[in-house]
Amino acid sequence: MTHPLYNKETFLKILVLLMLIIIPFSLSDxxxxxxxxxxxxxxxxxxxxxxxxxxxxxxxxxxxxxxxDHYKIRFNNYSSINCFGQITGIDQIGxxxxxxxxxxxxxxxxxxxxxxxxxxSFIKKDSDYIFSLSRLSSLVFVCLIICVLIYSxxxxxxxxxxxxxxxxxKSYLYLFIYFLCISFYSSYVFNTRSKNIIYYLPFAFILxxxxxxxxxxxxxxxxxxxxxxxxxxxxxxxxxFTGVNLLILFWAYxxxxxxxxxxxxxxxxxxxxxxxxxxxxxxxxxxxxxxIGIYFYSRERFNFIDxxxxxxxxxxxxxxxxxLGYLGSSMPYINFMNYYYFGQTKYGTDNQDIFSVNYWxxxxxxxxxxxxxxxxxEYFGLTLLIYYLYRxxxxxxxxxxxxxxxxxxIGLYASNNKAALITLTLCIFLKLSKEGxxxxxxxxxxxxxxxxxxxxxxxxxxLLFSYEFTSKKMIDMGLSYGFDYxxxxxxNYLGNLDSEKNFLVQFFLSIFxxxxxxxxxxxxxGIFFGxxxxxxxxxxxxxxxxxxxxxxxxxxxxxxxVSTGTPLGFLLPHSSxxxxxxxxGLIGGFLVxxxxxxxxxxxxxxxxxxxxxxxxITINIIKSDSILYFSxxxxxxxxxxxxxxxxxxxxxxxx
Amino acid sequence: MSDNxxxxxICGAYPPGFTxxxxxxxxxxxxxxxxxxxxxQLFDSQENTVFVNSFLECQHYVKGGWDFLPIQRNxxxxxxxxxxxxxxxIIFGVFIIRKMKRRTS
Numbered sequence: 001m002t003h004p005l006y007n008k009e010t011f012l013k014i015l016v017l018l019m020l021i022i023i024p025f026s027l028s029d030x031x032x033x034x035x036x037x038x039x040x041x042x043x044x045x046x047x048x049x050x051x052x053x054x055x056x057x058x059x060x061x062x063x064x065x066x067x068x069d070h071y072k073i074r075f076n077n078y079s080s081i082n083c084f085g086q087i088t089g090i091d092q093i094g095x096x097x098x099x100x101x102x103x104x105x106x107x108x109x110x111x112x113x114x115x116x117x118x119x120x121s122f123i124k125k126d127s128d129y130i131f132s133l134s135r136l137s138s139l140v141f142v143c144l145i146i147c148v149l150i151y152s153x154x155x156x157x158x159x160x161x162x163x164x165x166x167x168x169x170k171s172y173l174y175l176f177i178y179f180l181c182i183s184f185y186s187s188y189v190f191n192t193r194s195k196n197i198i199y200y201l202p203f204a205f206i207l208x209x210x211x212x213x214x215x216x217x218x219x220x221x222x223x224x225x226x227x228x229x230x231x232x233x234x235x236x237x238x239x240x241f242t243g244v245n246l247l248i249l250f251w252a253y254x255x256x257x258x259x260x261x262x263x264x265x266x267x268x269x270x271x272x273x274x275x276x277x278x279x280x281x282x283x284x285x286x287x288x289x290x291x292i293g294i295y296f297y298s299r300e301r302f303n304f305i306d307x308x309x310x311x312x313x314x315x316x317x318x319x320x321x322x323x324l325g326y327l328g329s330s331m332p333y334i335n336f337m338n339y340y341y342f343g344q345t346k347y348g349t350d351n352q353d354i355f356s357v358n359y360w361x362x363x364x365x366x367x368x369x370x371x372x373x374x375x376x377x378e379y380f381g382l383t384l385l386i387y388y389l390y391r392x393x394x395x396x397x398x399x400x401x402x403x404x405x406x407x408x409x410i411g412l413y414a415s416n417n418k419a420a421l422i423t424l425t426l427c428i429f430l431k432l433s434k435e436g437x438x439x440x441x442x443x444x445x446x447x448x449x450x451x452x453x454x455x456x457x458x459x460x461x462x463l464l465f466s467y468e469f470t471s472k473k474m475i476d477m478g479l480s481y482g483f484d485y486x487x488x489x490x491x492n493y494l495g496n497l498d499s500e501k502n503f504l505v506q507f508f509l510s511i512f513x514x515x516x517x518x519x520x521x522x523x524x525x526g527i528f529f530g531x532x533x534x535x536x537x538x539x540x541x542x543x544x545x546x547x548x549x550x551x552x553x554x555x556x557x558x559x560x561x562v563s564t565g566t567p568l569g570f571l572l573p574h575s576s577x578x579x580x581x582x583x584x585g586l587i588g589g590f591l592v593x594x595x596x597x598x599x600x601x602x603x604x605x606x607x608x609x610x611x612x613x614x615x616x617i618t619i620n621i622i623k624s625d626s627i628l629y630f631s632x633x634x635x636x637x638x639x640x641x642x643x644x645x646x647x648x649x650x651x652x653x654x655x
Numbered sequence: 656m657s658d659n660x661x662x663x664x665i666c667g668a669y670p671p672g673f674t675x676x677x678x679x680x681x682x683x684x685x686x687x688x689x690x691x692x693x694x695x696q697l698f699d700s701q702e703n704t705v706f707v708n709s710f711l712e713c714q715h716y717v718k719g720g721w722d723f724l725p726i727q728r729n730x731x732x733x734x735x736x737x738x739x740x741x742x743x744x745i746i747f748g749v750f751i752i753r754k755m756k757r758r759t760s
Contacts, residue, residue, distance in 0.1 A: 081733040163730040174734050181741035
């Protein structure tokens with residue numbers, strides 16, 4: 001029998017993938033006698049001959065651009081379709097050359113979708129495709145939502161669609177049909193492999209799937225369609241959904257008359273760019289459907305999956321993440337191709353030194369392929385934890401195992417994510433204790449070592465500050481970043497708390513502030529409170545999922561860092577807990593915390609391995625904003641939904 | 656999009672106090688140059704080109720069908736092509752899926 005890797009179909013798919021990588025960036029008029037010149041500081045030639053030289057043609061004459069790190073290849077989505085894959089300009093800033101390549105958001109939609117669908121189609125089919133009316137309706141509905149979303153986010157999309165007039169109905173007809181085509185084929189590929197796709201969950205950190213130029217992930221379409229189909233089919237679910245409808249209407253109503261916007265930067269795809277009634281309304285539906293879709297999909301499958309294969313895929317994906325990250329950091333061409341063909345939210349790092357240290361001798365965080373070193377650190381931490389927990393699932397030790405583990409260890413170390421390292425150690429220690437492998441002396445040594453480890457990372461000198469100072473540091477930072485004439489409602493309230501009248505709030509705030517100080521979050525969380533400006537209703541019900549425009553635009557704060565005087569930039573809150581409170585209010589935050597606590601407590605008795613995974617994720621996301629990246633979001637949602645009780649006897653999958 | 660919107664898009668915003676003049680009824684009408692108006696190049700569907708030197712002249716030509724920009728037309732053609740390819744792909748996909756289903760059942 002032929003190995004599946006060498007059959008005709010696989011060979012054909014690989015060939016098509018290679019063609020999709022090479023051909024689009026080789027197209028140009030080769031009969032125009034314009035021969036690329038060697039790149040020098042005299043860029044006249046490239047200023048005159050725009051849209052006449054393809055990227056690959058240029059690289060043939062300038063092969064050094066492929067591997068020399070003072071070249072940066074950058075896309076330009078706002079260019080004519082005729083210019084696709086061709087050089088639209090070269091600039092020199094200092095010693096660095098920026099080579100701009102014409103791309104088109106519309107072409108990207110098709111090219112990237114085809115590439116990803118073929119890549120996913122390597123996963124073995126496990127069922128037939130059922131073409132039903134409810135499935136078709138759900139696809140049409142999701143595509144309509146996306147079109148309305150584009151209409152409501154015109155400020156963003158008008159800079160992405162070259163010469164597509166977004167004030168014309170015809171443009172939305174085009175977009176609707178494009179998305180319908182993409183979602184139809186996504187639905188086919190996804191649904192015919194739905195049981196097997198979950199094993200490839202770790203590969204979501206490689207195939208990130210963000211359309212270049214769009215504020216929508218490729219995955220959003222599939223998962224939102226799953227949820228919609230489920231809601232269409234299930235009457236009782238529709239009844240429960242009435243409450244969600246009202247909540248979404250509330251969020252949208254709060255945005256009436258506001259017109260905030262935010263430059264989505266590295267959180268594109270999971271951040272609404274405009275804050276107005278329509279955008280909040282449709283975006284909230286899209287996000288709620290996506291989250292519900294992931295939940296429905298994974299909840300029914302996780303209990304039946306083969307842990308051995310999942311573990312192996314976590315390790316394999318880790319190898320590729322490091323490999324692609326390193327290649328991308330040293331080779332501008334790979335960096336560009338990574339961005340385009342894997343749908344990255346941000347170009348991979350150009351820092352080639354994985355173990356670099358800063359001026360004070362501290363390790364620099366290396367993010368490699370990922371947009372965030374924090375989230376990739378969590379990934380590697382989780383990989384090692386999963387390996388440890390399911391180490392007995394397979395008795396055969398392959399040659400691949402040791403290098404894969406070393407690479408995951410390197411990834412965790414390079415990311416400089418201390419919280420992931422400590423929680424990994426804690427979880428392994430708890431597992432060892434649970435298995436009864438540690439006697440009391442070892443338990444004591446382990447506890448003392450863990451505490452010493454924690455103190456080492458907190459730094460002993462930080463423990464010498466008074467409680468009065470540490471508990472107030474966060475709010476002080478929030479006050480120092482704000483201006484007296486424009487204080488947020490949160491900082492106004494928290495900064496002027498009467499400790500006698502509001503003893504309980506003061507108590508929790510002091511603890512929260514102290515924790516923030518010790519884990520180096522005083523500044524970031526202080527800035528969050530300096531910006532957080534909810535009214536009474538928003539405080540309890542939030543402003544809608546993945547809507548950050550109001551947070552970043554409502555309140556004016558200092559644009560330079562208080563401590564260093566350097567530009568503040570786009571600093572995220574670095575806490576998924578704070579983000580949940582922003583999106584869903586105190587009630588939402590309380591419900592999420594209660595749900596997680598309740599399930600973790602239940603799992604502690606019934607499934608200790610899953611409890612440890614849940615504990616690892618919970619501790620880490622409190623101090624990171626990983627839920628703003630789709631790869632992390634989907635991974636965490638899969639594990640969190642697996643913690644929800646599910647009838648194991650029910651073998652029938654409904655999605 | 657209304658005629659006025661198309662005119663504004665191509666010729667620029669209507670000048671304050673602009674009064675429309677009936678040109679077609681006057682065969683001897685001569686457009687006078689507006690020194691404050693920067694010339695606009697217009698194209699017809701055959702890619703013939705003309706430079707207009709006043710808002711009134713620009714409006715007249717645009718309303719007469721000189722509203723094409725070659726690059727815009729090019730993009731529109733691509734948008735149409737992608738739309739037709741998408742529709743054909745969906746129909747083709749549905750057909751194949753049904754055929755495969757019939758074969759397996």
